[in-house]
Amino acid sequence: MSAILTKLRNVLVPAETKKSDDGRDQWPSRTAFLLASLGGAVGQGNIIRYPSQVFNNVGLQWFIPYLMAIFLLAIPTLILEVAIGQAYRGGAVAAYNNMNRRLRGVGLASIMVSAVVVVYFVIILVWIMTYFRHSFTSPLPWTDRTEEFYYTQVLRQVDPTPGVISPNGVESFFSYSGMGLIGEAVGWSAFIWFCVYLCMFNGVGITGRAAYFTMALPIFMTIILLGRCCSLENAGRGIKLYFATWDSDSIASGQLWQTATGQVFFSTGVGFGYYIAYASYNSKWANAVQDATIIVCSNCLFETIAAFAVFGVVGYLDINPSNTPRLGAFEIGFLTYPAAIAAMPGANFWAVLFFLTLMLLGISSTYPMLDVIVTAIMDRYHHKVARPLVAAVLVVVAFLISLMYCTQFGYYLLDGVDRWINNLALVFVVWSELSLSTTVYRFKDVFTETGKPAWTIYNGGYFLGQILGVAVGHSVSGGAGAGLGIGIYVLGAVISVFLCKTPSAPAPRFWNNNAYLKRFWFLAFYSGNQLRRDLNVIVGSGKNWNIPVFWSPLIRYVSAPILFIVYSLAYPEFWTLRNDPVYVFGFILAHFCLIFAVVALVLPRYYDVFVPMHRLDDGKRIAAPGVLENLIVGQAEDAAEAGSRSPKSSDDELKGEKP
Structure with missing residues (x-):
């Protein structure tokens, strides 16, 4: 009987969990x-x-x-x-x-x-x-x-x-x-x-x-x-x-x-x-x-x-x-x-x-x-x-x-x-x-190439356009809100491009045609595109599917604004339910989640207690525009030499990449 129970236990509960090369538990299949x-x-x-x-x-x-x-x-x-x-x-x-x-x-x-x-x-x-x-x-x-x-x-x-x-x-x-x-x-x-x-x-x-x-x-x-x-x-x-x-x-x-x-x-x-x-x-x-x-x-x-x-x-x-x-x-x-x-x-x-x-x-x-x-x-x-x-x-x-x-x-x-x-x-x-990952990922690279004022104005227009756009859309009309939101973004983009210094690092082929296009690409697309490239070194290796080029512009300029509009639609409903304690409780509870996300942007050190101690500095990176992350952290013996011979990390690859 004990032998049967042991066999049953081994079927239901594996005696040993499979491990990845880095020692982390791994799925059995x-x-x-x-x-x-x-x-x-x-x-x-x-x-x-x-x-x-x-x-x-x-x-x-x-x-x-x-x-x-x-x-x-x-x-x-x-x-x-x-x-x-x-x-x-x-x-x-x-x-x-x-x-x-x-x-x-x-x-x-x-x-x-x-x-x-x-x-x-x-x-x-x-x-x-x-x-x-x-x-x-x-x-x-x-x-x-x-x-x-x-x-x-x-x-x-x-x-x-x-x-x-x-x-x-x-x-x-x-x-x-x-x-x-x-x-x-x-x-x-x-x-x-x-x-x-x-x-x-x-x-x-x-x-x-x-x-x-x-x-x-x-x-x-x-x-x-x-x-x-x-x-x-x-x-x-x-x-x-x-x-x-x-x-x-x-x-x-x-x-x-x-x-x-x-x-x-x-x-x-x-x-x-x-x-x-x-x-x-x-x-x-x-x-x-x-x-x-x-x-x-x-x-x-x-x-x-x-x-x-x-x-x-x-x-x-x-x-x-x-x-x-x-x-x-x-x-x-x-x-x-x-x-x-x-x-x-x-x-x-x-x-x-x-x-x-x-x-x-x-x-x-x-x-x-x-x-x-x-x-x-x-x-x-x-x-x-x-x-x-x-x-x-x-x-x-x-x-x-x-x-x-x-x-x-x-x-x-x-x-x-x-x-x-x-x-x-x-x-x-x-x-x-979606919006923050394509904004703050390797933002020091963008600072180095464009200057901090230009980056701040561009992203200020991006976020302010969404906020004021939906606010006016609810209070006046959808058309007015869309017009204002897009207008604020365009205005911020134009001002930032003129304030921006011309980047020395290369941009993809089309965006290298003149200085203004190059400036705009670094302000608008660099962070998301670099995130895609860095992730593809790992998840897109071998015969794996690559994250496509259009992915980062899609999540930043299509998916994120759509979600912000959906998010804004919840607030008018609360006004009709504000005399019900259970809805008030749920409303307050939901905003604690918002506070967690927002506070970390300003005071990330307050969240050290939630991060593995040996990984506290993982999110800190030196500025290295256009260089793949695996080269930055020293996975190659010589970053410059590896960059010159690796198709994935060379400037030629970046220039030939479709925007």
């Missing part, structure tokens, strides 16, 4: 890394949130902004996160510190986002497990009473006393009387946190094995559900609504573009820091660009295909946007789906399969968020603490904090925190990643 990363992206939101967004904007026109967001936002951002995690061999704080010490706050902010979300994310799994338990009861207890069952037996919520906002301001605040703990919710929460611990306590060795179960099995079960739901009576009506309807008028709707962009952004899972942490356990020379593309495309393909199941249910229930109010993710998952399942032959089987699928997908999205914190602690204290102990302490602390969501007002609290963490904090973190 590339498939394990991809599945674990996909687990962070693919969750129950792909099955219930995505269909709700499509239903509310139904028609093929949805896929125009959706596909544009995939290629303009999701893939470029994920390339950045996977590449820096893999190249700089550390979690979010260590990786961003390696780019520049002033970016430490961005890494810390992404960890805080994960810490806040993971605590309330578990309560959704608690609701799923409550349904799962009742799925073994025949007939299903929510038959013909889906709303009553959800609100009274699952959420057990007590409605608050509404507050009042008058033209004179807030007259009274919402009052929540249902403060009691829900016993079943506490029990399921403890069970889920224990499962999370089992998936990540011993590092990527066990996480890689857990990913095969928490991702591969749900995909198989989703295929079964897809076949059943698409074979329901009148399922074709819903599928036609999804994939054979066209509404050209809605293309001009800002809501369609905002919703599709938000769905891609939140579904992909960038900004949480777990891609950086997971990529740091890759082989240093892995194919980061290809991996990032596979993760994004697989995630979007999964949710696009899985949505056919929901629209089969939509046709079966004969609902559509003309006869049904807007559907949210929770309505799809806990009202629409259960109502259809209760009416199916073999209802109990389909209920068990559906909620088990949601639970496993939810677990696969939960442990990556906790792993972000574990990786940061292990990076900081290196071998001084045991990973299983760190994971255990974090799980216990997270469980205790999550108890506030296991109350009768937990649903309201979740909504209040989730709204602002997603719409404010997360968007701001990713905007900071």
Whole structure:
């Protein structure tokens, strides 16, 4: 018996974790890394949130902004996160510190986002497990009473006393009387946190094995559900609504573009820091660009295909946007789906399969968020603490904090925190990643070539244009805001070019045609382009996919401004919710993440405590315009000699490079 148990333990828990050449833990295989990363992206939101967004904007026109967001936002951002995690061999704080010490706050902010979300994310799994338990009861207890069952037996919520906002301001605040703990919710929460611990306590060795179960099995079960739901009576009506309807008028709707962009952004899972942490356990020379593309495309393909199941249910229930109010993710998952399942032959089987699928997908999205914190602690204290102990302490602390969501007002609290963490904090973190990484990376090179005043004025115009542009866009009109924002940027660019001294280092071929073009290239493109070149030495080696030339201009001048506009859209909504304490709490909590990112720009030394002691100086670089970083740090015996004979580091390569 003991021999059997030992063999079982060796299957589930690897006796020895694979190591990279630098001694860092390494994934047992590339498939394990991809599945674990996909687990962070693919969750129950792909099955219930995505269909709700499509239903509310139904028609093929949805896929125009959706596909544009995939290629303009999701893939470029994920390339950045996977590449820096893999190249700089550390979690979010260590990786961003390696780019520049002033970016430490961005890494810390992404960890805080994960810490806040993971605590309330578990309560959704608690609701799923409550349904799962009742799925073994025949007939299903929510038959013909889906709303009553959800609100009274699952959420057990007590409605608050509404507050009042008058033209004179807030007259009274919402009052929540249902403060009691829900016993079943506490029990399921403890069970889920224990499962999370089992998936990540011993590092990527066990996480890689857990990913095969928490991702591969749900995909198989989703295929079964897809076949059943698409074979329901009148399922074709819903599928036609999804994939054979066209509404050209809605293309001009800002809501369609905002919703599709938000769905891609939140579904992909960038900004949480777990891609950086997971990529740091890759082989240093892995194919980061290809991996990032596979993760994004697989995630979007999964949710696009899985949505056919929901629209089969939509046709079966004969609902559509003309006869049904807007559907949210929770309505799809806990009202629409259960109502259809209760009416199916073999209802109990389909209920068990559906909620088990949601639970496993939810677990696969939960442990990556906790792993972000574990990786940061292990990076900081290196071998001084045991990973299983760190994971255990974090799980216990997270469980205790999550108890506030296991109350009768937990649903309201979740909504209040989730709204602002997603719409404010997360968007701001990713905007900071994209805009700051292409601004401060190796900025001493730009100082040397252009002068500090020119660099300051140019970047001042870049950031001020976005801030004042969206402010005027909200207060006056979108056209006025766009005009002002672009005008400020252009004015700053023109002034800085005339103040700038002519760089002595070469620029790519087109930009070397005259002094003004050369000055502009160094101010506008140098930092991002040099980041791309330095990363490509590692992640683009051999037959790996290279980060393309257009990547850095794309994330700086397209992706970042789009995200800042999305970020700004959250603030007007707060004005209508300012008399609700749970929304005020979530709003304040979200801004702590913003403060973490901003303070580090000015006072990076205050963040030394979060950075591994032996890596405090990683973000400090001497000025060496146009020279690849591996040459700066002495990986070649003679930088000048190596630069003259290495195609990747020579001036000839730079001159021949397309802008």
